[in-house]
Amino acid sequence: MSSFLTIANPDAARRVFLGRSSLLLSGAAVALLAGRDVLAAKAGGSTAADAQILNTALAAELEAIAAYQVGAESGLLQKPVLDLAVQFQGHHKEHADVLAKTVRQLGGNPVAAKSKYSFPVEGLKNQADVLRFAARLEQGAVSAYLGAVPLFANRDLSKAAASILGDEAMHWAVLRNALGENPVPSAFVA
Amino acid sequence: MLRVTLAAAFALSVGAAVAADAKRGEELYARCAACHALGFDRVGPRHCGLIGRRAGGVQGFEYSAAMKNSGIIWNAKTLDRFIADPLKALPGTTMTYAGIKDPAERADLIAYLGSVGCP
Numbered sequence: 001m002s003s004f005l006t007i008a009n010p011d012a013a014r015r016v017f018l019g020r021s022s023l024l025l026s027g028a029a030v031a032l033l034a035g036r037d038v039l040a041a042k043a044g045g046s047t048a049a050d051a052q053i054l055n056t057a058l059a060a061e062l063e064a065i066a067a068y069q070v071g072a073e074s075g076l077l078q079k080p081v082l083d084l085a086v087q088f089q090g091h092h093k094e095h096a097d098v099l100a101k102t103v104r105q106l107g108g109n110p111v112a113a114k115s116k117y118s119f120p121v122e123g124l125k126n127q128a129d130v131l132r133f134a135a136r137l138e139q140g141a142v143s144a145y146l147g148a149v150p151l152f153a154n155r156d157l158s159k160a161a162a163s164i165l166g167d168e169a170m171h172w173a174v175l176r177n178a179l180g181e182n183p184v185p186s187a188f189v190a
Numbered sequence: 191m192l193r194v195t196l197a198a199a200f201a202l203s204v205g206a207a208v209a210a211d212a213k214r215g216e217e218l219y220a221r222c223a224a225c226h227a228l229g230f231d232r233v234g235p236r237h238c239g240l241i242g243r244r245a246g247g248v249q250g251f252e253y254s255a256a257m258k259n260s261g262i263i264w265n266a267k268t269l270d271r272f273i274a275d276p277l278k279a280l281p282g283t284t285m286t287y288a289g290i291k292d293p294a295e296r297a298d299l300i301a302y303l304g305s306v307g308c309p
Contacts, residue, residue, distance in 0.1 A: 059225075060233050118231065120229075140223030143221035147221075148286055148288070151277065
């Protein structure tokens, strides 16, 4: 699997996930990959700042993976909702994997998953509680990516973050639907 | 007693600037839910007890050096400035978020944060 810097569109993303494409790297990423640290350093603060944005997103993705694990192991989810939760967790794993690789490619150190996360498990009594918990995380993720998209110096990364945002928004909508709520309550997300 | 005094002072400072709506602020707080919670640390630190707290002051939470060394005390004014554009207000923060640009939304969110206690 490669990093965001190689992803041009969904088809390209699929190819990247299959490890068949690595031709669309930015100049800074090429310099980093080639070990040309001076050139990479010239990309300067913007590259480090982009790596930080990705690292913050990575930390949230790692927490989401852990949260879905809690949901999946709670015994409160029945099929097909359980399958859905596992599928969404898989998406977050894919996000985390590609985010970590991109941080590395930018010369940063990807954050690691915490050994322990705090979740309000005492408040999870039934399937609807777990779905509401997950929906709130997904809603927050949508806002977080929306707040990150305009910050990247590298517009390819903005595009990639927007791609993840779309996935999180779909998760949120499906979870709302499963709760019997309007899946798409407004024309815009914030 | 100190907490009551801080809350009262905070309410006055928010109220003087804008007629803020803490209930709407609670809805807006959903935007923070990818990284924050009121009662426990996540990607970002817990928010309960935020007003009057020194930035970087939650024990055991790993802050950026920028936040730890900022000297900021969180109140309506400092929160408003930070939430509007975190990276501009505090370069080096790991809160890589473009910010909430609508002053009324910020006031509502801050009113909410000032109204909640620790669970």
